[in-house]
Amino acid sequence: MLFATPRIISALILREIGTSYGRSPGGYLWALAEPVLGIALLTVIFSIGFRTPPIGVNFPLFYATGLLPFLMFVDLSNKVAQAINYSKQLLAYPRVTFIDALLGRFILNFLTQFLVAFITLAGVILCFDTRAALNFSQIASGLGLIAALSFGLGTFNCFMMSMFQIWQRIYAIFTRPLLLLSGVIFVYSTVPEPYRGWLWYNPLVHIVGRVRAGFYPNYDAPFVSVSYVYAISAFFGIFGLLLLRRYHRDILER
Structure with a gap:
């Protein structure tokens, strides 16, 4: 039985809420504090040397x-990558499949990271004179790219990390x-050639560019290729699912 069921996914989500965020009162607070502190640190450091961003x-x-897009990708892909190891005991039950485990972790943590990003960005826009002009279609497109890449790469890493422990360290x-190569602290167009051409192959550069285009109306990001990011996501996602389908029983017996 390879198809996920809503009831099982809901149960896995509730389990994850209790174990990952419910053990201490600061569980969800820390999820919000991490990006806020990171943004504050970058702001302090770079505002000392530059007058404007x-x-x-x-x-x-x-x-x-x-x-925020970078941290969202990192958290989601890492959580999906550990889905089988995290739910190994539950996967012993015939009705619980590895797809249930993947989707359960992905859905909860995507919603968590989305809420964190929403609260953080809303706070920045309300507290500062940002002059932002929100383009919701661009923002939604960026979120779709994050979701696809996180799930695709996370699924592939789920197989690799479950089969080969050394892969987690290598990855x-x-x-x-x-963090330094994904356009978080710089603008892609300012990078000189040939390094700009090399950076183009990093899908996170496209994701950050698309998200930023949703907040800055005058920001031109012609380098963003949605099809490239989705192609990378589909390649790793499909390959990972095929490997898990073939070897998930071997992984559970390890």
């Missing part, structure tokens, strides 16, 4: 529109520089 007039908004090493 690369786009717009407000440092907190510029870094919020870069850091962590290779992705450590992503």
